[in-house]
Amino acid sequence: CTADFEEINTNSNAPVTVQPSLLLRQVIYNYGEEMSYEGFVAGGLLGQHMTALDFNLFDRHALKSPQLGGDPWPIFYRNLRDNELILNQSRSSEAFKVYEGPALIFKAYMTAALTDIYGDVPYNEAFRGLDGIVQPKYDLQEDIYLQENGILDNLDKGIAAIENYTGSIALDGDVLYNGDLQAWVRLANSLKIKALVRISDKENISTRLQELYDDGNYIASNTQNAIFNFTDSEPNNFRMARLRAGDFNNFVMSETMEEILEGLNDARIDILFRPRGNNGNGDDYEGLLNGIDASSTSVSLADYSLAGTIFRENTGMLDANYMTAWETNFLLAEAAEKGLITAPAQTLYETAVTQAFEYWNTTLPVDYLTTTAAYAANGNDPIEQIITQKWIAGVINGYEGWIEYRRTGFPVLKNISASLNNNLIPVRMPYPAEEAALNADNYNVAASATNNNDINVPVWWDE
Amino acid sequence: TVKDNTGEPVAFANIAEQGTRNGTTTSSTGTYSITVKEGATLVFSFIGYKSQKLSVTSAQTLDVILEEGDSLDQIIVTALGVKRQERELGYAVQTLDADQIEEVKAVNLLDNLAGKVAGISVTQGATGVGSSSKITIRGEASFSNNNPLFIVDGTPVNNNTIFNFTNEAAAGFQEVDFGNGAGELNQDDIASVSVLKGPAAAALYGTRASNGAIIIETKNGGKQKGLGISYNTSFFVDTAFQLPQFQNEYGQGNSGQFEYVDGLGGGTNDNITYSWGPRLDAGINIAQFDSPVTLPDGTVVRGGDTSLYNGLSITPTAFNSNPDNLKNFYETGHTFINNIAVSNGFEKGDYRFSFTDLRSESIIPGVNLDRQSVAAKLNFTPSDKTTIRTSINYVNSASDNRPSNGYGSENVNYSLVAWGPRSLNIDNLRNYWQPGLEGVQQYSFNYTFFDNPYFILNENRNSFGRDRLYGNVSLTQQLTSELTATVRTGMDYSNEKRRFLRSYSTNRFRNGAYAEHDVTYREINTDFLLNYKNQFDDITFDASIGGNRLSQTASTRQVQTTSLAQPGIFSLNNAASPIESFGFRSEKRINSLYAFAKAGYKNFLYLDVTARNDWSSALATPFTADNTSFFYPSVSTSFILSNIVDLPKVIDFAKIRASYAQVGNDTDPYQTQGTFISQTPVNAQPTFTNQDFIPNQNLRPETTSSVELGFDMRFLKQRLNVDFTYYNAVTSDQILSLPIGISSGFSQQVVNAGSVRNTGVEVVLNAIPVRTDDFQWSSTVNFATNRAIVEDLPQDEGRLTLAYSRVYDSQDQTVWHQVEEGGRIGDLYGTGYLRNENGDFVLTADGRFIADPELKKLGNYNADFTMGFNNSFTYKNWDASFLLDWRQGGILVSRTLALAAVGGQLEETANRPDAGIVANGVVNTGTADNPVYVQNTTAVSAESYYRQFYDRNHEENNVYDASYLKLRQFSIGYSFDLNKGALGLFNDGAEMRVSLIGRNLFAFSEIPHFDPEQLAVQGQGFVSGVEDMSYASTRSIGIKAGIQF
Incomplete structure (x- = not known):
């Protein structure tokens, strides 16, 4: 009575196993696509690049009520799951060994962004549902950064795996570097620089950082950037190009952004934003203070600046940003300025600013670095300048602007207009409600360490 | 006279002339009379008795004795098509015959079963003729599949x-x-x-x-x-x-302000379609999507024909109510x-x-x-x-x-009900292309989130x-x-x-x-x-x-x-x-x-x-x-x-x-x-x-x-x-x-x-x-x-x-x-606003509701x-x-209520006193640990009040009792005959x-x-x-x- 049942109940629609290249292409692209959208609709609100006119509970810092984006948790775990499959395949089959290094590096990259946003998160037991672990324990952020198989360790192991790779099978599915393994090593070193600077208030990282700087094998020029170039047409365009006009028009320039760009007389304003409709007084660009109470405040869209055409009409000009030369150089400049390493801070800063203008397709005005953005001039705090420049260039780079604000306090963000968080700028994202419901025992441990999942409790490196 | 086998007269027995609709019933004493052609056959029947046929030769008195018998036994089709006498069955079966189905037909058979069988529940779909209907028998016992077998x-x-x-x-x-x-x-x-x-x-x-x-x-x-x-x-x-009941006092806009320029935010609140705008029928003229614009060559186009002109002014027209706009949209x-x-x-x-x-x-x-x-x-x-x-x-x-x-x-209800402003003359949307751009650019009252409903339905x-x-x-x-x-x-x-x-x-x-x-x-x-x-x-x-x-x-x-x-x-x-x-x-x-x-x-x-x-x-x-x-x-x-x-x-x-x-x-x-x-x-x-x-x-x-x-x-x-x-x-x-x-x-x-x-x-x-x-x-x-x-x-x-x-x-x-x-x-769960142990809303000092992120049971x-x-x-x-x-x-949780009330479209939002609305709730004047609750006295603007009260993030205020007769x-x-x-x-x-x-x-x-x-x-x-x-x-x-x- 059961003849052929095995065959009948075998799903012929989809593969049971797939080549790691298909997963790698998916993980890299999906993570970049999702986090760039998050960067526009959520990360950019927390970091005050942009503000939302309506449907804006998130912009008012009710972070437990995301509306358009603002819930990146599943983005991390789905991609970490697929990435883990690549890693497992690379370790079980000689033919796939070339994937081990990049998979370890990308795991470290995504893990860092995850823990920087949330703090303690499921990690060592996470994305192992197929092993029967469906309620993973949370790991401390400190351990995730420092312990074996943590972020720094995986970056080291990733580099080692590449250096030790002697096969000749090409890395396929690599939409960042088209299989150039040495480029992955540079990416790993840049990520190490970023991780070390991020925990530099907690750990003595000077020696390791100096060594990385001295070796110089990190992303140093824009041609070495880890980016995905969005297309103009579907399906690989920036998501804002596909949404309705109203979804795009819901976001305008933040007042914080306006003041900073206008204060610097920064030419990038022309590409990042578009002139407002009502520019009768000749003032083309206007930002709005974040976090209006849409139910009692009426604002006229025509009075404010929308995001530039590169975010909707011409997304072929836009990149998903994973790691860049300018970000690396700003990190090194900060380390140098703080005396963590010995290096010329001003040169690094100026290189980074120049690269950031190039990245945003804007000609660097000849006097920019000698007038408004001149290093340590006009009574400016160089650290504030470095972080602020990185913040400007980091538009749509996930939650990075807000993360660095939490670490450094720069740029000085504004008190928002109708805060739902007692006028405090949140310093971590809350765990999503589904964790409380579906992973309750472990969630409770993590929630109690954060004053019941409070968004005002700093993460370990920010304590 | 018709009697039973004990000699008792049988009242209301049926007598029918076979093959015709000619018939009568017996009186309370069992008597009857009927006029038939010679040679006709009369059928005597009554529930609980065997029926009898007798042929009529000439005018005569026919006395009939009915025997108790089998007609109690309705034949029922049971599993595997086995026909059974109902009395043998050890379980409940209910049968409808052709008359109960075909007299008043429904387009969907399942709708035709509603109310006719104990224990079945039929719910019709939301998109009109051709929709699915859902049927369950004896409620839902499975977490996943409750569809009966047909x-x-x-x-x-x-x-x-x-x-x-x-x-x-x-x-x-x-x-x-x-x-x-x-x-x-x-x-x-x-x-x-x-x-x-x-x-x-x-x-x-x-x-x-x-x-x-x-x-x-x-x-x-x-x-x-x-x-x-x-x-x-x-x-x-x-x-x-049943159509939504709208307010017809206020038109499109926000905070009482509205002016159309391009339907994308170029005017005053013309990117959004809330009805928190100016009063309707107050004798004022406002530029609207259907107000005229005169091109340099003298051609007159509509305000919403935004592809045809740039920077020209729209001639304001009367800002009036359209109480029957949705009613007129639906056809017979x-x-x-x-x-x-x-x-x-x-x-x-x-x-x-x-x-x-x-x-x-x-x-x-x-x-x-x-x-x-x-x-x-x-x-x-x-x-x-x-x-x-x-x-x-x-x-x-x-x-x-x-x-x-x-x-x-x-879904056209998105632009007609939830976000259709009350100043909208839906009739003026029938011509849904911008002139000369047929097939390329629709004409609508708003270009941010909405499509012209006639454009949606026709194209x-x-x-x-x-x-x-x-x-x-x-x-x-x-x-x-x-x-x-x-x-x-x-x-x-x-x-x-x-x-x-x-x-x-x-x-x-x-x-x-x-x-x-x-x-x-x-x-x-x-x-x-x-x-x-x-x-x-x-x-x-x-x-x-x-x-x-x-x-x-x-x-x-x-x-x-x-x-x-x-x-x-x-x-x-x-x-x-x-x-x-x-x-x-x-x-x-x-x-x-x-x-x-x-x-x-x-x-x-x-x-x-x-x-x-x-x-x-x-x-x-x-x-x-x-x-x-x-x-x-x-x-x-x-x-x-x-x-x-x-x-x-x-x-x-x-x-x-x-x-x-x-x-x-x-x-x-x-x-x-x-x-x-x-x-x-x-x-x-x-x-x-x-x-x-x-x-x-x-x-x-x-x-x-x-x-x-x-x-x-x-x-x-x-x-x-x-x-x-x-x-x-x-x-x-x-x-x-x-x-x-x-x-x-x-x-x-x-x-x-x-x-x-x-x-x-x-x-x-x-x-x-x-x-x-x-x-x-x-x-x-x-x-x-x-x-x-x-x-x-x-x-x-x-x-x-x-x-x-x-x-x-x-x-x-x-x-x-x-x-x-x-x-x-x-059981349905959703969120609502913070309440104290008495069930009163706990408000902020400035009279606003406080979101409560905990899921609460809304009902079943x-x-x-x-x-x-x-x-x-x-x-x-x-x-x-x-x-x-x-x-x-x-209960029924309503999105139409949540969205159209937040949009200021529904009659629930008609009352908008200038002094604002004082939310019914209490304010904690004590501490978190030792609360002292006093009745709220602070008013907020009517717009702010309704937008908070019905907010789609909080289903609790958007729940109806689903009872009906x-x-x-x-x-x-x-x-x-x-x-x-x-x-x-x-x-x-x-x-x-x-x-x-x-x-x-x-x-x-x-x-x-x-x-x-x-x-x-x-x-x-x-x-x-x-x-x-x-x-x-x-x-x-x-x-x-x-x-x-």
């Missing part, structure tokens, strides 16, 4: 609803409902509908019958010899049943159903051939449904011992447009055509006097092609889009049955063994492009972006063996035993079929008290019955192994991701065990009949996709777990309150109540999510179907009880009937009938804005208890005429 002439037919593939919440196709499989079964061909309610009744049908079964028999050619022709026509005029719909049937009985059998044409134009502009059904039935008896039966049905359903479901810009259509063939062929051979064998094979096959057209300038698809979606389904059932029947003294014995093989193949494939090269060409050849394809093909087989036996002892005690074993491929893994077998038995008994005990004379009949049954249930294919899913290509290269659910290689079948007790009592010469049923069923080891935290890497895990206890009571009461010589009033009351309590969940604590309904992909804007141990299936969507009250009246040649459908209790259907008819009136043009038995009919006429309900019957759609499934931007349902009034000769 059988036509012995062969299963599908009741599937297959939605299109949808993607990104705010960009991409919305879900469209193309109807449910059982909805298109043709009502003119139905001879009877038997509802097998519990597992005992349905056990023989196996896994899919754990939710009950609906057994439909189609009409046969009939026993009488000679050609019979019948024709009937129904014509309904459909109007909107028509439904026209014509049926012609030819039947014949001949020496060795009979046949019937029927053709039905249904054409319905919806009240929604441009929406329609056409359906042609052909039924052919042949019963052929070549010899005394052999019978061959065939039943073949073909249905073609098609629509030029099916409207989109749910929240989002493809962005979702059409379909479906061919369906179902039926079977069977052969019954009597082998010996005791032994009969039957073999049968039947099929249900359907093939559907859908097209989704999206024009240039659609907000979700700026360069248009096009999709094709093919859905194919085929199920073949082949079975045999060997029956042995004998009588030993006082014992009747009847036993059968049988087997069935079910082979099911389902496939669906959607191919689409989300931008078009050339506007207006809807073809994949015109794709301007890579063609995407989503498809799925599944296959399943169930092999079964079963046996059943029934024994009767002396006409008062009956016992039934059944046993069935299934082998289901869905439980196999790719490596082993070891776990695929499951067995389940049932036993039922019926005890006719009135046949052995002397009961008071008022009791004609008394039976008690009891049954115990188990039914196993398998699952969908491919739950035992995981796969990878293809994703968006990157630079035209493929990508794959792991599926999000963890498969289970050790699945077991789920089991329902049920106990059912009941009695059937008939009083006063059967003028009062009561049938009572109590049941108690446990469904355990449920196969379900258990949500797990995505931090595990997966969002769901397939498990066997959980149990639900389902208890309920059903009462069917038949009464004939009034009966005189000319007039009769008969009445049926169906009452049912059901509670499904969750006894065990797979997890240790907390709640299990079974489904949800969500606005876009926002977790906050979600109504959750969750269950907890001790809770009921159907199931009714406390349902009751149908059907009445029919006859007076001479007149007859009339009406059906009341009462549903008490349950509906006038479900009525008819008033007159029958003409053609054979008398038409001077012998017609044969004996010819008749003509004309009636006035109506459906869904009126409802008492607390809900002012829409039909209280609602069903939402999310993630390719239905979600009960949520109203999600529903279209108006219809009130139908019509005429039916039929002739038969």
Whole structure:
């Protein structure tokens, strides 16, 4: 009575196993696509690049009520799951060994962004549902950064795996570097620089950082950037190009952004934003203070600046940003300025600013670095300048602007207009409600360490 | 005089002239008189007595003695098509005959069952004619599948609803409902509908019958010899049943300000369409989308023709109310159903051939449904011992447009109700292209989120055509006097092609889009049955063994492009972006063996035993079929008290019955192994991701065990009949996709777990309150109540999510179907505003509500009880009937209320005092630990108050009591005696009938804005208890005429 049942109940629609290249292409692209959208609709609100006119509970810092984006948790775990499959395949089959290094590096990259946003998160037991672990324990952020198989360790192991790779099978599915393994090593070193600077208030990282700087094998020029170039047409365009006009028009320039760009007389304003409709007084660009109470405040869209055409009409000009030369150089400049390493801070800063203008397709005005953005001039705090420049260039780079604000306090963000968080700028994202419901025992441990999942409790490196 | 065999006169016995409608009834003393032709045959009948025929030779007095007899025994079609006398049955079955189905037809068969059977619940879909309706029998006991099994002439037919593939919440196709499989079964061909309610009744049908079964028999050619022709026509005029009640005091805008410039934010609040703007009808002029603009060449265009001018000023026009704008948008719909049937009985059998044409134009502009059904039935008896039966049905359903479901810009209610400002003159949107840009750029009142509703309905259509063939062929051979064998094979096959057209300038698809979606389904059932029947003294014995093989193949494939090269060409050849394809093909087989036996002892005690074993491929893994077998038995008994005990004379009949049954249930294919899913290509290269659910290689079948007790009592010469049923069923080891935290890497895990206890009571009461010589009033009351309590969940604590309904992909804007141990299936959860222990809203010092992120139980969507009250009246040649459908209790969460009240459109928001509104709540003037609550006295602006109160993030304030009392259907008819009136043009038995009919006429309900019957759609499934931007349902009034000769 059961003849052929095995065959009948075998799903012929989809593969049971797939080549790691298909997963790698998916993980890299999906993570970049999702986090760039998050960067526009959520990360950019927390970091005050942009503000939302309506449907804006998130912009008012009710972070437990995301509306358009603002819930990146599943983005991390789905991609970490697929990435883990690549890693497992690379370790079980000689033919796939070339994937081990990049998979370890990308795991470290995504893990860092995850823990920087949330703090303690499921990690060592996470994305192992197929092993029967469906309620993973949370790991401390400190351990995730420092312990074996943590972020720094995986970056080291990733580099080692590449250096030790002697096969000749090409890395396929690599939409960042088209299989150039040495480029992955540079990416790993840049990520190490970023991780070390991020925990530099907690750990003595000077020696390791100096060594990385001295070796110089990190992303140093824009041609070495880890980016995905969005297309103009579907399906690989920036998501804002596909949404309705109203979804795009819901976001305008933040007042914080306006003041900073206008204060610097920064030419990038022309590409990042578009002139407002009502520019009768000749003032083309206007930002709005974040976090209006849409139910009692009426604002006229025509009075404010929308995001530039590169975010909707011409997304072929836009990149998903994973790691860049300018970000690396700003990190090194900060380390140098703080005396963590010995290096010329001003040169690094100026290189980074120049690269950031190039990245945003804007000609660097000849006097920019000698007038408004001149290093340590006009009574400016160089650290504030470095972080602020990185913040400007980091538009749509996930939650990075807000993360660095939490670490450094720069740029000085504004008190928002109708805060739902007692006028405090949140310093971590809350765990999503589904964790409380579906992973309750472990969630409770993590929630109690954060004053019941409070968004005002700093993460370990920010304590 | 008519008397019974004790010599008592029989009052109200029927006397009819055979083959005519000529007839009368006896008086209270049993006397009667009737005028007939010489040689006529009179038929004397009365419930509870054997009928008698006598021929009349000349004027005479005929005294008749009726014997008590078999007419108590209604013949009922039970599982596997076995015809049984109702009194033998140990479980509840309720049957509707053709008259109850065909008099007032509904477009969807299931809607026609509502209120007529105790214990079934029918809910109509939200997108007008052609929508799916959802049916459950005895409530919902399974966490996943509660669809009953449908059988036509012995062969299963599908009741599937297959939605299109949808993607990104705010960009991409919305879900469209193309109807449910059982909805298109043709009502003119139905001879009877038997509802097998519990597992005992349905056990023989196996896994899919754990939710009950609906057994439909189609009409046969009939026993009488000679050609019979019948024709009937129904014509309904459909109007909107209930429209939202709007405020008409304030128009578009925010904070009292509005001016149109480009509908994109270039003016004052012209990017949003709230009605928090200036007062209407106040004599002021404001530039609007339909205000004139004069071009330099003198041409006058409309403000919304923004592609044709730049920087020119719009001449303000009167800012007036449009109280009937939505009412005028809906049209008068028509439904026209014509049926012609030819039947014949001949020496060795009979046949019937029927053709039905249904054409319905919806009240929604441009929406329609056409359906042609052909039924052919042949019963052929070549010899005394052999019978061959065939039943073949073909249905073609098609629509030029099916409207989109749910929240989002493809649903016209999004721009007309939720976000249609009250200053909007909808009529001015009819001309929906900007001049000279036909096919390229629509004209609308707003270009941010909204599409012109006429543009959506006329250009962005979702059409379909479906061919369906179902039926079977069977052969019954009597082998010996005791032994009969039957073999049968039947099929249900359907093939559907859908097209989704999206024009240039659609907000979700700026360069248009096009999709094709093919859905194919085929199920073949082949079975045999060997029956042995004998009588030993006082014992009747009847036993059968049988087997069935079910082979099911389902496939669906959607191919689409989300931008078009050339506007207006809807073809994949015109794709301007890579063609995407989503498809799925599944296959399943169930092999079964079963046996059943029934024994009767002396006409008062009956016992039934059944046993069935299934082998289901869905439980196999790719490596082993070891776990695929499951067995389940049932036993039922019926005890006719009135046949052995002397009961008071008022009791004609008394039976008690009891049954115990188990039914196993398998699952969908491919739950035992995981796969990878293809994703968006990157630079035209493929990508794959792991599926999000963890498969289970050790699945077991789920089991329902049920106990059912009941009695059937008939009083006063059967003028009062009561049938009572109590049941108690446990469904355990449920196969379900258990949500797990995505931090595990997966969002769901397939498990066997959980149990639900389902208890309920059903009462069917038949009464004939009034009966005189000319007039009769008969009445049926169906009452049912059901509670499904969750006894065990797979997890240790907390709640299990079974489904949800969500606005876009926002977790906050979600109504959750969750269950907890001790809770009921159907519990709805959502969020609300903070309250203190007294239940008062706790407000901020400045008088605002405080969001409470904790999920709270909003209520349960199931009714406390349902009751149908059907009445029919006859007076001479007149007859009339009406059906009341009462549903008490349950809640409905309304998106229309949440969104249209936040938008300031509904009448709830009309009161806007300048001083603002003081929210009813308290303010904590103490500390968090020692609160001191004082009544709030701080006003906030009316706009701010309503926008907070009804906010879509907090469902608690958007909940209605779903109770209603509906006038479900009525008819008033007159029958003409053609054979008398038409001077012998017609044969004996010819008749003509004309009636006035109506459906869904009126409802008492607390809900002012829409039909209280609602069903939402999310993630390719239905979600009960949520109203999600529903279209108006219809009130139908019509005429039916039929002739038969």
